[in-house]
Amino acid sequence: MKVLFVCLGNICRSPSAEGVFREMSDVDTDSAGTAGWHVGKPPYGPMQEAAKRRGYDFSDLRARQFTAADFDRFDLIIGMDGSNIEDIEALRPSGNNTPVRRFTDYAPERGMSEVPDPYYTRDFDGALDLIEDCARGLKAAIS
Template sequence: MKVLFVCLGNICRSPAAEGVFREMMPEAETDSAGTGGWHVGEPPYGPMQAAARARGYDLSDLRARQFRRDDFETFDLIIGMDSDNIANMERLRPNGNETPLVLFTDYAPDSGAREVPDPYYTRDFDGALDLVEECASGLKAALS
C-alpha cells in the first residue's frame, strides 16, 4: 500500500502524518507533499520536528516537495489535511483516475474535527499531533 499525505506547504501537517504513520505501519510505503511549492527541499518546520521528536517520531529525513499530477498514478491512497488541499489536488486529477482522495480526519470520526488545523498558523503543534495520531491509528485500522 502506497499512501501520500498532503497539506499546504509540506512542512508541518503532512510530514507529521507521514512520520507518525510510518511508525504505526512500517510495511506501508509513505510520502508527503504540499499543494504549494514555497518550501520545496526544506526539512519540516523546526517546532513541528521538536514536538514530534518529543513523542518519539523522527521527521529529520523528510524534505518538502510539491504535489504532482502523476502522484495519482503512483499512490494507492492520497490523504489531504483539509478541504482546500483536497480541492487543489482534485483540480489536477487526470481524467478517468479513481485513486481515493480523502480527508485524514475521515479516519477519526469520533474526534469531531473536520480538518487537521495548520499549526504553522495556530502554533498548537501538540494539538495537531494529537489529532494526527488519532487519524493515523484509524487509518491503520482501516488498512489492516
C-alpha cells in the same frame, strides 16, 4: 499499499502524518504540499521538536510539491483539509480513480473536519494528538 499525505506547504501536517504513520505501519508513505514555497526544505523546526518529544524523528524528510503524477504513484491520497482536497482534485487526470480522502475521516470520534495548520495556530502538540488519532484510524481501515 502506497499512501501520500498532503497539506499546503509540506512542512508541518503532512510530514508529521507521514512520520507518525510510518512508525505505526509497514505501509509505503510519502508526503507533499499543494504549494511549492518550501520545496527541498525539512519539516518546520517547532513541529519537529514537538514530534521528537513523542519519539518521532522525521528530520530526513524534505518538502515537495504535489503533482498529477502522484495519482498514478499512490493507492490512496490523504488531504489535511478541504482546501488541500480541492487543490488535489484540480490536478486529477481524466479517468483516474485513485481515492482522495480527508485525514480526519479516520478519526470521526474527534468531530473535526480538518487538521488545523500548526504553522498558523502554533498548537503543534494538538496537531500531533489529532494526527496520531487519524493515523490509528487509517491503519485500522487499511489493515
